[in-house]
Amino acid sequence: LDEFHKATNEFSNAILEILEFCPEHVYFILCTTEPQKVIATIRGQRAQRFSVERLPKQVMIGFLKRITKKEDVELPDNFYQEIAEVADGSPRAALNILDKIIDIEDDEEAFNAISSANFDEMEVKKLIDYLMSQGKKSWKEVSKIVKNLDLTGSKPEEIRVAIARYFGTVLLNRGDPWSHRVMAMFASEPWFYTGREKLLDTLWELCK
Known part of the structure; x- marks a missing residue:
């Protein structure tokens, strides 16, 4: 359930029993960027919290290299470094940048496109x-x-x-x-x- 912090109190209270007594093979994933807004009876008693962190730079570079390998594309190493820097730990932002530059044949033009990705x-x-x-x-x-x-x-x-x-x-x-x-x-x-x-x-x- 995405953006769960926007759920009303009525809805949140209505699913308390469902969350507590759901079948063993069923998992509910409550996604939110504002966990403090989720009611305490869910947040503290019926759910386990997992925080999604930004990817470290080297992990991001490895992620990008796996993508380009699957796409049969070769990029200079400094391209991966720059994309990881500009994306600031966000895989989605990194993929958006990669998608923009992957077909640019001129290396200088492609690198400049990466560097200016957030100022387009x-x-x-x-x-x-x-x-x-x-x-x-x-x-x-x-x-x-x-x-x-x-x-x-x-x-x-x-x-x-x-x-x-x-x-x-x-x-x-x-x-x-x-x-x-x-x-x-x-x-x-x-x-x-x-x-x-x-x-x-x-x-x-x-x-x-």
Whole structure:
């Protein structure tokens, strides 16, 4: 059951007995990015919790090499390194990038496509530029930019990673509190299931 934190209390209470007395061969998998919102009688007594972590870089590289081997495709080693770096532990993001570059014959063009994978929309760059600008941020201005963003599928997660990486670099070079605040708010758990709403919530907090 996906996004189980959105289940109503009535539904959650209704399945308590089903979860407790289900047949031995039946397993219920309750998926959520916000486990604290699952009622305590399920979370603490009737379920075992497994956290899904980001893949380490070397594991991601091995994963990508298995994919390209099955597809009978050869890529330079630095391509795998760069995809793993840009994907930031997300197999889905890594596969999306691989799909975009796998048929590009020119190595330089393909590598540049990997490096810019999270900046493939001008509106994302506009959002970063606005967050970098001086002074208090205006929700009115932020919302104008966000309305032009593609927030379907895994796009919000790609935007999150792009902004976190960008401001992480700025923090290393400048060491200013604002860059740290932005980086910290975007360097969170993946947003695959709450992407659009989580992006809006994070930007709203930055405008306060």
